Amino acid sequence: MEITYVLDTNVLLQDPRAIFSFEEHEVVIPAVVLEEVDSKKRNMDEVGHNARETSRIIDRFRQLGELYNGVPLPNGGSLRIELNHRSFSKLSEIFLERTNDNRILAVALNLHLEVQKEKNNHKVILVSKDILMRVKADALGLKAENFLNERAVNEDNVYEGYQEWEVKEEELNEFFKTGTLRIPDRLEKYLFPNEFVVMKNEWNPSQSAIGVVRSDGAFIEKCRLSIENVWGVKPRNAQQTMALELLFRKDIQLLTMIGKAGTGKTLLALASGLMQVEDMHLYKKMLVARPVVPLGNDIGYLPGEKEEKLKPWMQPIYDNLEYLFDVQKAEDLDQILSGLGSIQVEALTYIRGRSIPEQLILIDEAQNLTKHEVKTILTRIGEGSKVILLGDPGQIDHPYLDEYNNGLIHVVEKFKDSALSGHVKFHKGERSSLAQLSADLL
Template sequence: MSKIYVLDTNVLLQDPHSIFSFEDNEVVIPAVVLEEVDSKKRYMDEIGRNARHVSKLIDRLRETGRLHERIPLENGGVLRIELNHRSFHQLQEIFVEKTNDNRILAVAKNLSLEEQTKENGRAVILVSKDTLVRVKADALGLQAEDFLSDRVVEVDHIYTGELTLYLNTDLLNRFYEKGELSLSELANHPFYPNQFIVMKDALGTSSSAIGIVDHIGKKVKKLVFNHDHIWGIRPRNAQQSMAFELLLRDDIPLVTLIGKAGTGKTLLALAAGLLQTEDLGKFKKLLVARPIVPVGKDLGYLPGEKQEKLRPWMQPIFDNLEYLFNTKKPGELDAILAGMGSIEVEALTYIRGRSIPEQYIIIDEAQNLTKHEVKTILTRVGDRSKIVLMGDPEQIDHPYLDEYNNGLTYVLEKFKDQKIAGHIKLVKGERSGLAQLAADIL
């Protein structure tokens, strides 16, 4: 039996094509949702873009029939704009105020009561990414679901970039001697290009080795680089060594790093970028950018020229640069950067329309990017450039994103089987004992 899905505004603003995600069921969009979408279409951000996209999409569907009737969709379902269920009779004793959320709930509740009077009444399900709307729906006896079709992974199985295998001593010794092993000898397990393999002795001895899968996914080979000393930074754990391997390889132009606060993502990427830009001359410029998303209440407009306005947002980058350059005095870092001229710290606001060739590009806090934004960034990358996307999917400040549908997770999952990409999850905090404890228990 088909179902009726009532969509909340945030579903459409998160994914304009969500109306096609419900197979052969009926999709109902309350009129108040159209009003909310209309109020957002003037925004100059991702929400505004999606609002405009939804408006145009529904307008095209209007050409096939009347919106308040059932319009057939290409996936076998139907779409209807609901105009006649704004009565608050069923909700007025529970939710007094006629907010937009409550009006959407009223539509779903009235439709549900209608279906209950029919002999073969259909189930009515409210779909919302707003947790409290789903809680309210449950209190009213309505079925409510989160919209999950925009998630790259359905469960907590985000690709980590490494795999631990327990091997017999002969295989380990052969890896030490030859520097490679055939993957068919290791395990009947799917491997990805540039995936790290941690090989341990099955007998429990301390013997172990780290290898990386080759581009064609046939062999595991020794790491190319000896990461002893890179701009004063030495890897403190296995995952940091793996990160340096990806950051320094010329044949891996796309690198994604995820990890909690204090695991060293930004510091490692900057050190590798400075080495290849300043010392080795592989790139003309080191470009560091991050999205402008405030944590907590926004400060509002900031005084000064563009660089002065950007300084508070980019301060985490400058903190790491001060550590790498070992600066002691106020203003010393600015003088160094001005003298070098090859390091550019920028906001992602200005990246659209650019072409960025022969540059080492670092995008910090990429978990706050949407799928569309991260696509925009990657399509800016020019010839002989390398781009590093990094962040913590558990620390998201964007209202419509979560751990499973943000741009960073999207890229690492979509590119994990591509030979030009590499990924590693940093797990151990190295900032301080306090920072690691806070990341674990808070």
């Protein structure tokens, strides 16, 4: 069956290479989409970058022929810029305003009606990240799909970083005695390096132990961490214990931690970072950063120097530092940080082009990063450094991301096979009973 895919602007602004994702079928880009892409190309953010990259990709295809007639794609399909089929007569009684969205709908609908008239084995599908755009298409009898090619996982099947097993009493006793347990051959393929296993006695579930898969994948071994109090912070549940183990492992160069608000991700990471930098001197400096993505309406330009401008964005970090340093006033914290000199708090805006060796890099709210932005960060990491990515995929503020296609989830899924990385998914909130209830109910 032949299929014509009509692309919405948001698909290209999320992934400029989306035109290569439709196999041997025809890809149609309405002229109004080019206008919208052009309006974004001067943006100095990820959307602007993708708009410019989309323009470059389409421009390269001009050498293959006339884009309005269609040019071949490498995968056997074709690409066409649609200049016709713009008539608004079929939509004028339903959607009165000639918005750009409605103009894209008009192109897709007119192509669909033309195919129906010819009665051949051909379908027209509108591809859009905009939910209401797909709803409007459905109301018009036009098939519409979300663009899912950028998703790291297709359903709520995100790697959690640990498993729960029921084991025999003698196996558990052997683990307590020797500190290791050989992984049965039948289970090796289901485990990843540095993945945790919560082992429970099959006849007495109250008897349990936590082990971690060795990097060779053959054994489960006891956790190495012997520190119980990290700058006044103690683990309150199994996942926090797992996280601290990975936070202090020097061989783990990349650590991801995901979970709902209030599960303790940021506090644990900051506390362990301070101990490793200030007390153990394992790293020269701790760099703490978070993406500048507003929740709700932006507050506009802020007065002052760079540090003053960043303060509102970095306030969640400072809140945790005030708790760890046990200070009551922001001025006292500023004096402590300036005196230490080994803690740097800044926005991710300034990381491109840097090389960061022998530092502990903590990136908070990483769910608001795209795959391209995460790649930019990780390729800055120098020898002897460790990077920690924290976030809640359920709280996305970026307009073109969701809980399955953001940069944090891409890192979790792509690096789970690597012996250099570790991951923990938090479930239980520890901030307060109200915070946990709100995270669950809302």
